[in-house]
Amino acid sequence: MTSPQSPYPWRLAEIDALVDGGVANPSVDPAAVSRALTEAGYGPTLVNFIVPLLERFGSATFLNGALRVHPFAGDESCGLPNLVDWNRANGWRQYEPAKQSPTFYFLSNSFGELLGIPVSDSGELARDRIGILFPDQRVYREAGLSWSDFFTSVAQRPDLGGFFAKQPQHAWAAEQLRQTCAPWQCFSYKVPPALGGQPSADNLMIVGLVVHVSFSLQLLKQHQEGKLTPGASVPMVDLYDREGHLLDP
Numbered sequence: 001m002t003s004p005q006s007p008y009p010w011r012l013a014e015i016d017a018l019v020d021g022g023v024a025n026p027s028v029d030p031a032a033v034s035r036a037l038t039e040a041g042y043g044p045t046l047v048n049f050i051v052p053l054l055e056r057f058g059s060a061t062f063l064n065g066a067l068r069v070h071p072f073a074g075d076e077s078c079g080l081p082n083l084v085d086w087n088r089a090n091g092w093r094q095y096e097p098a099k100q101s102p103t104f105y106f107l108s109n110s111f112g113e114l115l116g117i118p119v120s121d122s123g124e125l126a127r128d129r130i131g132i133l134f135p136d137q138r139v140y141r142e143a144g145l146s147w148s149d150f151f152t153s154v155a156q157r158p159d160l161g162g163f164f165a166k167q168p169q170h171a172w173a174a175e176q177l178r179q180t181c182a183p184w185q186c187f188s189y190k191v192p193p194a195l196g197g198q199p200s201a202d203n204l205m206i207v208g209l210v211v212h213v214s215f216s217l218q219l220l221k222q223h224q225e226g227k228l229t230p231g232a233s234v235p236m237v238d239l240y241d242r243e244g245h246l247l248d249p
Contacts, residue, residue: 008049008148012056015151020061028058028072036072040084042104043124049117049147050106054083061183062151063161066170068183070106078184079210087116092210095217096133099140103131110170112136112186112212117147132164135213136192138220176201188212194220 059071074082105116118126130143174180191197
């Protein structure tokens with residue numbers, strides 16, 4: 001792990017070559033990002049980890065849209081919160097499965113799986129591992145791969161591209177629906193496979209990322225706690241429109 005004051009050793013030139021279209025998306029102001037993260041309670045190790053990536057790849061996509069960096073400012077018109085709000089403990093994260101430490105999520109794939117780095121309760125980096133949350137299973141895993149190696153490894157190794165970016169599923173879903181999803185959207189199953197739904201085209205749809213993550217976690221949490229039974233009404237959950245805006249109860 002790098003010291004609190006040194007930037008994380010991202011292989012930025014290699015990542016640059018992997019951005020869709022060959023051109024990185026508009027960058028962000030690193031001073032503003034650092035200030036916002038610090039004011040939100042994150043420590044220097046997290047700031048120095050994420051700022052170099054966001055400065056260069058503020059909302060970039062990779063592997064033909066299969067992977068996307070969460071834009072720091074979000075997209076209010078699409079219901080996508082800024083990165084600080086996205087990671088607030090009292091938002092959708094309250095429905096996550098129990099795990100060793102919080103995760104700062106900043107990347108997602110087109111099936112709404114979230115990737116990030118574990119952080120301590122004080123907002124510092126906990127360990128340089130890839131944390132991945134599967135909302136439609138309500139499962140969290142950590143892979144022993146350094147973030148400095150992540151983008152190049154995923155691009156070069158089909159097994160990692162399949163696991164982290166769901167490349168084959170991304171191509172299949174885009175072909176089945178005859179469209180791909182915007183960076184603030186994701187492919188989602190109407191009935192999650194964890195609840196008996198089939199991974200088939202007629203069970204597939206495109207929704208806002210916030211919709212997929214929050215609704216899936218709430219539904220699966222109730223299922224895993226034994227609160228859902230066949231034929232019973234679904235207990236109360238937070239509802240969003242298709243763009244990810246929270247609806248009034």
